[in-house]
Amino acid sequence: MAIQTLTRDIFDVKDLNLWYGDHHALKGINFPIQKKEVTAMIGPSGCGKSTFLKTLNLMNKMIPSVKITGEVNFDGQNILNPKTDLVELRKHVGMVFQKGNPFPQSIFDNVAYGPRIHGIKKKKHLDEIVTKALMDVALWDEVKDRLSAPALGLSGGQQQRLCIARALATKPDVLLMDEPTSALDPISTLKIEELIFELKEKYTIVIVTHNMQQAARVSDKTAFFLMGELIECDDTAKIFSMPKDSRTEDYITGRFG
Amino acid sequence: MFMNTRSNFDESLKELKSMQLKMAGEAETAIKNAMLALLNQDIELAHSVINGDNVIDDLEYEIHEKALMLIARQSPVAKDLRRLHVALRVSSEVERLGDIAVNIAKSAVHIGNEKHVKELIDIPHMMEIALEMLTDAITAFYSEDSAMAQKCAEKDDQVDKMFGELVQELLTYIPQNPDFTNQIIQLAFVCRFIERMADHSTNIAENVVYLETGKRYNLNA
Numbered sequence: 001m002a003i004q005t006l007t008r009d010i011f012d013v014k015d016l017n018l019w020y021g022d023h024h025a026l027k028g029i030n031f032p033i034q035k036k037e038v039t040a041m042i043g044p045s046g047c048g049k050s051t052f053l054k055t056l057n058l059m060n061k062m063i064p065s066v067k068i069t070g071e072v073n074f075d076g077q078n079i080l081n082p083k084t085d086l087v088e089l090r091k092h093v094g095m096v097f098q099k100g101n102p103f104p105q106s107i108f109d110n111v112a113y114g115p116r117i118h119g120i121k122k123k124k125h126l127d128e129i130v131t132k133a134l135m136d137v138a139l140w141d142e143v144k145d146r147l148s149a150p151a152l153g154l155s156g157g158q159q160q161r162l163c164i165a166r167a168l169a170t171k172p173d174v175l176l177m178d179e180p181t182s183a184l185d186p187i188s189t190l191k192i193e194e195l196i197f198e199l200k201e202k203y204t205i206v207i208v209t210h211n212m213q214q215a216a217r218v219s220d221k222t223a224f225f226l227m228g229e230l231i232e233c234d235d236t237a238k239i240f241s242m243p244k245d246s247r248t249e250d251y252i253t254g255r256f257g
Numbered sequence: 258m259f260m261n262t263r264s265n266f267d268e269s270l271k272e273l274k275s276m277q278l279k280m281a282g283e284a285e286t287a288i289k290n291a292m293l294a295l296l297n298q299d300i301e302l303a304h305s306v307i308n309g310d311n312v313i314d315d316l317e318y319e320i321h322e323k324a325l326m327l328i329a330r331q332s333p334v335a336k337d338l339r340r341l342h343v344a345l346r347v348s349s350e351v352e353r354l355g356d357i358a359v360n361i362a363k364s365a366v367h368i369g370n371e372k373h374v375k376e377l378i379d380i381p382h383m384m385e386i387a388l389e390m391l392t393d394a395i396t397a398f399y400s401e402d403s404a405m406a407q408k409c410a411e412k413d414d415q416v417d418k419m420f421g422e423l424v425q426e427l428l429t430y431i432p433q434n435p436d437f438t439n440q441i442i443q444l445a446f447v448c449r450f451i452e453r454m455a456d457h458s459t460n461i462a463e464n465v466v467y468l469e470t471g472k473r474y475n476l477n478a
Contacts, residue, residue: 190262197265216330217266240329 010035010174010204011056016070018051020063025051027228029070033221038196038205040219040236042212043251047225049208053176056206057093058086075173091118093174094167099183100159102151102166107134107143110151110162114170133165137195157188161195168203175199177207181214193218212252216240224248266331273323273344274399277351280316281395284351285388287313287358288454292384295365295447296377306362313355320348339471343464347398350457350464354391357450357457364443364450374430374437380447383419386412387455394461403469406462410476416455423448 011033018026026048033039033056041049054060055072058079071078079089091114102110111130120126130147134140139161143154151162160180167175177196181189196205196218209215215222216236223233224245232245243249250256261267287306294303324344327333333341393409396402427445431438459476466474 187262194262194264213332217332236330237326241326 008034010075012071012073013055014071014073016052016055016072017068018048018055018060019065019067021065025228026055029230031223031230031233033204033206035204036200036202037220038200038207038218039221039223040215041206041208041223041225042210042215043225043231044256045210046227048228049223049225050178052225053178053206053208056174056176057090057095058084059095061086091170092172093176094170094172095176095178096160096164096167096180098179100154100156100161100163102154102159102162104150104152106148107151107154107162108147111165111169113166118170129169130165133169134162136168136199137161137165138191138198139165155188157184157191160184160188160192164192164195164199168199172203174204174206177205179208179210182210189214224251226251266327266333266337269323269327269331270337270340273320273327273341276316276320276323277344277348278395278399280313280320280348280351281398283309283313283316284354284358285391285395287355288361288384288388288391291358291361291365292381294362295368296381298365298368298370298373300366300369303362303365307359307366310355310359313352317348317352321345324348336468339468343468347461347464350460353457354454357454360450361447364447367443368440371437371440374434374440374444377444379419379423379426380444380451383416383423383448383451386419387416387451387458390416390455390458391461394458394465397465398461401465401469403466406465407474407476409462410459413455413459413476416452420448420452 009032011031013029013031013033016026016029016031017024029048029052031052041052043049051060055068056074060066061068068080070080072080074089074093077084103113105113108130111133112126115126115129120129131140134143139158142158143149143162151159154162160183164175164180181192184192193214196207199205200220207215207219219236221233222236222239224231224239224243224247226247232239232243232248234244239248240252243252287309290302291306293299294306324341328338328341331337390409390412393405393412397406397409424445427441427448430441434441463474463476466472466476
């Protein structure tokens with residue numbers, strides 16, 4: 001499933017509908033996501049943005065009451081097809097959660113976890129992967145002298161960067177981030193934002209955030225969701241200066257939501 | 258602290274500043290050329306100043322767009338916010354300087370090749386002082402040096418005084434040289450333009466003081 005397509009869209013979502021039991025949570029979403037860009041999704045609680053994010057690596061497929069229709073094409077293949085290999089999909093589409101959730105292991109073992117699962121055993125190779133991933137998240141200088149120390153001893157911001165390094169270690173194409181800074185202090189938040197800005201050189205990033213200023217700062221594209229619908233998706237500069245839909249304007253200016 | 262947390266924003270602020278310096282440089286060149294056109298009765302040069310003003314206008318527009326986008330997207334506060342506020346104000350002052358260059362160039366065109374009523378000595382001298390003020394204001398802006406900005410404003414009194422005296426003198430020429438009335442009026446206008454130019458430089462200096470201290474000063478007073 002290596003990325004081969006020449007189009008700029010890594011995901012092409014077509015007429016996506018999702019129900020949690022009777023609740024229609026995503027309504028006819030059409031949404032192309034471009035390679036090596038940061039796409040931010042904003043909207044009030046319950047608007048469907050996190051549900052949409054989780055659909056991109058089928059995290060919500062495990063919930064029994066969930067019903068999904070439409071297409072989620074990743075690299076030209078519809079991942080809603082029941083034959084999709086979820087382990088393989090998630091190797092390509094990694095995820096970072098709200099709160100850093102390192103395993104109760106050493107810093108090194110946390111980052112090496114994914115590569116080991118995918119069969120990499122040689123110490124030298126693992127060393128390379130871990131070093132590179134930690135450098136990519138600008139954590140290397142802070143932890144290089146204590147790689148065998150427990151990851152849970154790191155600060156919240158460091159833990160979150162470690163989790164991003166852990167996601168990067170399997171060399172994904174896409175990084176999904178579900179409110180990655182909502183549990184962090186402002187400086188740690190800005191560090192993650194700087195990181196996102198640098199990571200987009202190599203990765204496609206899709207981020208859900210409650211913090212509109214964060215979407216404005218870090219993203220190239222911004223999508224506004226409301227009550228399960230995608231109201232508007234455009235260049236972030238346009239969304240935050242001249243949005244087309246008055247509902248988008250009302251939300252980003254804090255008039256409702 | 259191993260990483261800069263706002264390198265992207267800092268980079269944009271640097272770009273904004275270099276756009277502002279480019280704009281100031283364009284305006285300064287336009288004014289110098291307009292003055293040369295007047296002194297040397299170089300009509301072609303005067304027209305090139307008039308036609309070139311859109312470059313300065315476009316730069317002002319680009320600076321405003323960029324500054325507003327940074328306000329919308331980067332949540333600036335404290336000095337960062339003042340810096341963007343100042344970028345908007347200073348670029349408007351510089352745009353006016355570009356208009357002054359055009360006005361002087363238009364006066365040069367109006368006078369055309371008509372022999373000067375007398376050798377122009379005091380007007381270039383007044384312009385020299387006004388240009389010094391502009392250079393000081395731009396340098397103060399570049400280095401964010403409020404002490405230098407205040408110094409720049411001190412010369413404004415000198416320019417104001419010269420303006421009053423020169424206009425008085427020019428008016429006395431009219432009864433003796435009625436055929437040169439148009440030229441004399443144009444030269445009086447030029448004096449007024451130079452006086453305005455000094456005021457705009459002072460306004461730029463005031464913005465530098467505001468950027469540094471957060472306080473408004475009226476350096477024109």
